[in-house]
Amino acid sequence: MTINDIYIQLKEALKSEIVRHDLADKRIDIKCKPLSVEEAIGTPEHDDYPIVKGKEVMMAATFNRASGQSFTDEYTDISLSVEGLLETDHTKTNERAIFIAGLNAVYRSLQLCEKTIHCKDKEPVACAENLIEQPQFSGKKILLVGLQPRFLEYLVKQNTVRVLDLDPDNVGTEKFGVRIESGEYFRDGLDWCDMIFATGSTIVNGTITHFLNCGKPAVFFGVTISAPAKILGLSSYCHCGH
Incomplete structure (x- = not known):
């Protein structure tokens, strides 16, 4: 299975939920932005995590007050519709990060998954x-x-x-x-x-x-x-x- 195969499968699953929950005609913005260290992980007891060292950032997407996150070393700040997620270019790392954060937010809002927000502090x-x-x-x-x-x-x-x-x-x-x-x-x-x-x-x-x-x-x-x-x-x- 290639990475292309995986993202086609993920997008097909998201597309099915868009149809099932009648989201296709709704303009629902998903705002993706990199979080600061404190927003992402709080103030942990150790400073050797990749995000604290500046090697990674966390993307955060919000959909219907549900949050989804993804770790990446490449990012773009963007706002798009749920259907717009299906158009992201999954050959590019930064757009894969956007898609995954958005997917997590949508699935969390539909109660199809849980634990989409990183743990913090201790x-x-x-x-x-x-x-x-x-x-x-x-x-x-x-x-x-x-x-x-x-x-x-x-x-x-x-x-x-x-x-x-x-x-x-x-x-x-x-x-x-x-x-x-x-x-x-x-x-x-x-x-x-x-x-x-x-x-x-x-x-x-x-x-x-x-x-x-x-x-x-x-x-x-x-x-x-x-x-x-x-x-x-x-x-x-x-x-x-x-």
């Missing part, structure tokens, strides 16, 4: 603490795709972990005793691991295709993947999202 730590209480994340060789520092900090307590990341400033550094590897080594990582724990923003940057139907169980984390996980039937984790 909640990222609580999310990581809850993670290691789940049996599926115990005693495994886990490929963590996208450096989420708190997840890594807690996962290494009871698992063997390898981390892949696209940020060149992270690659080659060591966090919690684990050397951060380049995302280009995903095939070797897939051969090595028992399971994949990947950031949901892979659906925005397009690398999600590496981890679907690869023969290894995959769980995608975070608010970005909320509606897409429902549509595509993916396993997801977002304990403290709102």
Whole structure:
């Protein structure tokens, strides 16, 4: 399945909901804008998250007072209709970020998904603490795709972990005793691991295709993947999202 195939499926699902709920003739603006660090994640106890370091931004879309978000490293400030989401160019990262934020907002407003708003303040730590209480994340060789520092900090307590990341400033550094590897080594990582724990923003940057139907169980984390996980039937984790 290519990234094009995935976005065609997501857009078809959204189109069906537009028809089902009679939204086609309504001009409903979805305003997408990048959030500040405080708006996105509050004041967490640690400053090593990608959004705090300025490596990512969070897009926020609002539809009928429901909010949807997506993480990305490329963004555009835009206002468009629900139907306009179907016209976004899913070959471009910044427009994929807009589409996913809008999709999450629309699906949240229709009560088709939940946890579309990022956790804040002390909640990222609580999310990581809850993670290691789940049996599926115990005693495994886990490929963590996208450096989420708190997840890594807690996962290494009871698992063997390898981390892949696209940020060149992270690659080659060591966090919690684990050397951060380049995302280009995903095939070797897939051969090595028992399971994949990947950031949901892979659906925005397009690398999600590496981890679907690869023969290894995959769980995608975070608010970005909320509606897409429902549509595509993916396993997801977002304990403290709102």
